[in-house]
Every structure is written in C-alpha cells, then in structure tokens.
Amino acid sequence: MALHFVTDEAGGAQPGETVELTGTEAHHAAAVRRVRVDEAVTLGDGRGTWLSGVVTAASPKQVEVRVTGREVVPAPSPRFVLVQALAKGDRDELAVQAATELGVDAIVPWQASRSVSRWDAKADKGLARWRTIVREAAKQAHRAWIPEVDTVARTADLVRLAETSLVLVLEPSASDRLTSVAAEASDGRDVVLVVGPEGGIAPEELSALADAGARLVRLGDTVLRTSTAGAAAISVLSAAHGRW
Known part of the structure; x- marks a missing residue:
C-alpha cells in the first residue's frame, strides 16, 4: 500500500499538476518514511480529497508529487x-x-x-x-x-x-x-x-x-x-x- 500524506494543497489539485509537501510533512516523508523518486504515494487534504501520485523530487525540506488521479470521498453518514x-x-x-x-x-x-x-x-x-x-x-x-x-x-x-x-x-x-x-x-x-x-x-x-x-x-x-x-x-x- 502506498504511503499517505496530508496537505491542504491537495484540495484543489488535479491530475497532471504537482503538489509540494513542505515543513514537517516533507521531513516526515523524506527523512522518516524515506520516500524515493518514482515511488507511488497518496495525498489528501483531510476533508475528503484523495489523490494518487508519483514522487518526482524528494528532500527533507520539499517533496514534489505529480498527481495521477483524483477522487472526492463523501463524508460518512451518519457520523x-x-x-x-x-x-x-x-x-x-x-x-x-x-x-x-x-x-x-x-x-x-x-x-x-x-x-x-x-x-x-x-x-x-x-x-x-x-x-x-x-x-x-x-x-x-x-x-x-x-x-x-x-x-x-x-x-x-x-x-x-x-x-x-x-x-x-x-x-x-x-x-x-x-x-x-x-x-x-x-x-x-x-x-x-x-x-x-x-x-x-x-x-x-x-x-x-x-x-x-x-x-x-x-x-x-x-x-x-x-x-x-x-x-x-x-x-x-x-x-x-x-x-x-
């Protein structure tokens, strides 16, 4: 299963675009989870957006992901x-x-x-x-x-x-x-x-x-x-x- 990361930028991203992870999320991805270029990952904004993508650059300060797919997951009901x-x-x-x-x-x-x-x-x-x-x-x-x-x-x-x-x-x-x-x-x-x-x-x-x-x-x-x-x-x- 691909590693999953959360960033507000995922909310508006579309397939073909690039999403950047910075700050603690980038450090966690590159230094802790050790993601590598060409590795498949998933991204979300924590509010229903679900992106699939591929890492195109990875360093502790910035990780770039090219979006390959997008899905909006409805909020569960009842909560x-x-x-x-x-x-x-x-x-x-x-x-x-x-x-x-x-x-x-x-x-x-x-x-x-x-x-x-x-x-x-x-x-x-x-x-x-x-x-x-x-x-x-x-x-x-x-x-x-x-x-x-x-x-x-x-x-x-x-x-x-x-x-x-x-x-x-x-x-x-x-x-x-x-x-x-x-x-x-x-x-x-x-x-x-x-x-x-x-x-x-x-x-x-x-x-x-x-x-x-x-x-x-x-x-x-x-x-x-x-x-x-x-x-x-x-x-x-x-x-x-x-x-x-």
Whole structure:
C-alpha cells in the first residue's frame, strides 16, 4: 500500500499538476518514511480529497508529487462521534488513536465528574495533543477524512447533545446490548458513543443523560478499560452500518 500524506494543497489539485509537501510533512516523508523518486504515494487534504501520485523530487525540506488521479470521498453518514472521558496516564490518548484508526468521525473530550485527569488549566495543550494523535492515526489508516476534535465538554453539554443526536452510553450494568441497537436508524442524526473514565460514569450523570433521551447499552458480560471500550463500540457500529 502506498504511503499517505496530508496537505491542504491537495484540495484543489488535479491530475497532471504537482503538489509540494513542505515543513514537517516533507521531513516526515523524506527523512522518516524515506520516500524515493518514482515511488507511488497518496495525498489528501483531510476533508475528503484523495489523490494518487508519483514522487518526482524528494528532500527533507520539499517533496514534489505529480498527481495521477483524483477522487472526492463523501463524508460518512451518519457520523460516528466518540465522547471520551478524560483518563489518567495515556489511556484516553490510546482510546483516541484506536478510535481514529477504526473509523470514528468526530471526538469530544469529556470532563466527567469521576475523571482523574483534569484539563481545567491546560485545555489548549490537551486539545492540541489529541488533534496531533488523530491526524497521525488518520494518515496511518489512509483515511480521506480526518476526524474533528471538539472542545472539552461537560455533562451538561452531553445532555443537550442527546436532544439532537442518537446518544449511546456505554454502561456495563445496562440491560440492552450495543449489538441489539447498533443497526437502528438514526434518521441522519449523529450516532454518539459515550465512554466514561476509569471509575465509571457517576449515577447522577447516567440519570441526566437517560432523562435527556440517551440510551444506556453494554458491550457484553465483561468490563472493558476506558482505553478499549470506545474502539470496541466503533467496531460494532461499523459492522452494523455496513462500513466493514
């Protein structure tokens, strides 16, 4: 499979034209991935444009690619949105990376009441870190669309979200299984998966979400870590909606 790189310039490029990679993307292509002249690669703008091309020049400061083909990939519908509770260590980052590779379309960091990690004074740094992880994971997975990473949400924000989206809250004690509801039509609305922190979602948060119309579902008879629950749920949704 050809290596994949992302640049805004890919958005307007047509077959026969040349796209230049510069800055960190050029350095990554030439010095890290070691692309060579005449090597086939793919390019994207992260917003649906998909280009195939051939490298015509390669150096750590600039890589040139002659475009040989162009495709515009429609945005997925319905969108799969992961609301990931902040977690200690790198568990939330692992969750974001895996979900991106598996096809999530948007990610919302959630400051849950039981989240050990707090972004109160470092939200900008945390968002930048997550967005970098998502971008790199999307490139690795050869995705035409890079998932959006929204600003940090509080539980009140999720309650409002449940009024306009199909919100599925992963809760081990729920009676309904995700597999039994995953294929239900969302009427074009986003399908939102809510994953709690290490200590689980607080009872008052579960009640508020359920009262707003969210559905509590479980993955199975076992309890998954916050770093793996979202990825498992995205896999179930992808199969149920025919993406896989």
